[in-house]
Amino acid sequence: MNNKTNNLDTVYQRIWEAIVAHKLLPGTRLKEEDLSETFGLSRGFVRKLLLQLSYHKLVNLVPNSGAFVAEPSPEEARDIFQARRLIEAELVRELASKCTVREKKLLLEHLEREHQAIEQGDQSLRIRLSGEFHLLIGKLADKPVLTSFLHEIIPRSSLIVALYQGSGSRKGRANHSGLSCSEHNALLDAIAGHHVDQAVQLMIDHLNEIEAQLQLEPAAEEDVNLKHIFAEF
Amino acid sequence: MNNKTNNLDTVYQRIWEAIVAHKLLPGTRLKEEDLSETFGLSRGFVRKLLLQLSYHKLVNLVPNSGAFVAEPSPEEARDIFQARRLIEAELVRELASKCTVREKKLLLEHLEREHQAIEQGDQSLRIRLSGEFHLLIGKLADKPVLTSFLHEIIPRSSLIVALYQGSGSRKGRANHSGLSCSEHNALLDAIAGHHVDQAVQLMIDHLNEIEAQLQLEPAAEEDVNLKHIFAEF
DNA sequence: TGTTGCTTTATTGTTGACAATGTGGCTCTG
DNA sequence: CAGAGCCACATTGTCAACAATAAAGCAACA
Numbered sequence: 001m002n003n004k005t006n007n008l009d010t011v012y013q014r015i016w017e018a019i020v021a022h023k024l025l026p027g028t029r030l031k032e033e034d035l036s037e038t039f040g041l042s043r044g045f046v047r048k049l050l051l052q053l054s055y056h057k058l059v060n061l062v063p064n065s066g067a068f069v070a071e072p073s074p075e076e077a078r079d080i081f082q083a084r085r086l087i088e089a090e091l092v093r094e095l096a097s098k099c100t101v102r103e104k105k106l107l108l109e110h111l112e113r114e115h116q117a118i119e120q121g122d123q124s125l126r127i128r129l130s131g132e133f134h135l136l137i138g139k140l141a142d143k144p145v146l147t148s149f150l151h152e153i154i155p156r157s158s159l160i161v162a163l164y165q166g167s168g169s170r171k172g173r174a175n176h177s178g179l180s181c182s183e184h185n186a187l188l189d190a191i192a193g194h195h196v197d198q199a200v201q202l203m204i205d206h207l208n209e210i211e212a213q214l215q216l217e218p219a220a221e222e223d224v225n226l227k228h229i230f231a232e233f
Numbered sequence: 234m235n236n237k238t239n240n241l242d243t244v245y246q247r248i249w250e251a252i253v254a255h256k257l258l259p260g261t262r263l264k265e266e267d268l269s270e271t272f273g274l275s276r277g278f279v280r281k282l283l284l285q286l287s288y289h290k291l292v293n294l295v296p297n298s299g300a301f302v303a304e305p306s307p308e309e310a311r312d313i314f315q316a317r318r319l320i321e322a323e324l325v326r327e328l329a330s331k332c333t334v335r336e337k338k339l340l341l342e343h344l345e346r347e348h349q350a351i352e353q354g355d356q357s358l359r360i361r362l363s364g365e366f367h368l369l370i371g372k373l374a375d376k377p378v379l380t381s382f383l384h385e386i387i388p389r390s391s392l393i394v395a396l397y398q399g400s401g402s403r404k405g406r407a408n409h410s411g412l413s414c415s416e417h418n419a420l421l422d423a424i425a426g427h428h429v430d431q432a433v434q435l436m437i438d439h440l441n442e443i444e445a446q447l448q449l450e451p452a453a454e455e456d457v458n459l460k461h462i463f464a465e466f
Numbered sequence: 467t468g469t470t471g472c473t474t475t476a477t478t479g480t481t482g483a484c485a486a487t488g489t490g491g492c493t494c495t496g
Numbered sequence: 497c498a499g500a501g502c503c504a505c506a507t508t509g510t511c512a513a514c515a516a517t518a519a520a521g522c523a524a525c526a
Contacts, residue, residue: 032478042511047479055288064478064517076377083378090319144309145316149382265508277480280509297487297508 011039012049016155019058019069020162021124026071030059057156070159074216077160080153081211087146088134088207089200094141096191096199103140104192110136111188114181127158133184137191164214183209244272245282249388252291252302253395254357259304263292289388303392307449310393313386314444320379321367321440322433327374329424329432336373337425343369344421347414364391366417370424397447416442 015035018024035046054061060068072080095103110133117126131154138147183206190199248268251257268279287294293301305313328336343366350359364387371380416439423432 031476033476043478044510044512051284065519066477079376079378082376083382086319086323086379143312143315145312145386146319149316149385152382153378264506266506275481276508277482298489299508 030067091141263300324374
């Protein structure tokens, strides 16, 4: 029970990272008391926390039953990426048409951190930073409503990427990290250069690229647990 | 303390209607105990309620101070309408390209109810139904993410419309009601007729029309209370 | 052996009492 | 009389015990 509400955000982020890093597999039950003991928070706080996580669709809150790590379906994944394309294209359009030197610098600094994360091989950090790059664009575009929407789906997006990037690491991972980052670079150039249409297109391509990397099979609708068991190997 | 969670939604809606109908003016403080007594709910439930309202930006939750009915600024209003245009254009595009007879019927039935509300002069109901028409389009378009975004901003939109439609009823209100409804009609025709581009354009025009009706002055940044006092007369 | 119903147990949901905090009024002083 | 500091009250925030519910285990029966 340290510094209250601040701590709440910290714990939120720790749980989020655990989910994205697949330390907490989808479907895992999150018991209130366990979390309470683990993080030294009262059950009341844990409750708030779970509520927030469920708002962001990272956990599934089943009444009288418990909280479970969400398992977004391929359909949800596609839906989310469609929404992202729509929203982020608009945000990039805004930002590209009015990007200042100061804003460019902020984006550059962020990219630098992304680059470091990749070099250090910190996959979890990389995913988070990659998401935050998009959020930064929203913030700088100064469109509070659209940006708040982004805040709602980007964590979900990260979960999806973690889920469907496939445990089969056949040529995927490392390449993808670099690819994503270099796409961010190109995006930054277009934005800073006020090449509006090009920036928009790059953003759309970038999101398409991420989605295309995912292994979104038609989703065998059968026993979901089986799928997870097989996914272990 | 009747039927628990169901009641929560009911109360939520009652408060929402009170806000939109200007029975609760922006800035009004909502005391937990008052609400608790008024609706026969425990303070815990009231707390949840206020949390939900604050998520939808209908009330402002100030820590250790209280909950206040939100007063969206003209900037927020514009931002929200921009977001609506972006999202609803997309939803209409989706729906118009795949609208079935059954879906057309649902929309028609809704319009009928809107029409009745206007005839009965029930302004509060009319605003709610008008919002719900847009939500229905989202639902039928079968785009969960974008539709959930709509759910978040349409109540806010309604508050804004109520706030800025101006107390001066000079030729506005009644006309506007009918106008909005007839625009909904035209929209429905285009959607049901699968005239995709036309439907999209009608939606954008419609939203522009609503925004244009608002009296969004540059917002005298001075003492906000004064503005409200003057608005009383 | 498999299934149904019951009992126990583990977990979530709710409430009321208590603690923390902010606000307004009062007094005292310059 | 104006202003600062203090005190009391009103209100929100937190917690811990209790109630309600669902899951798990068990036993009896087919």
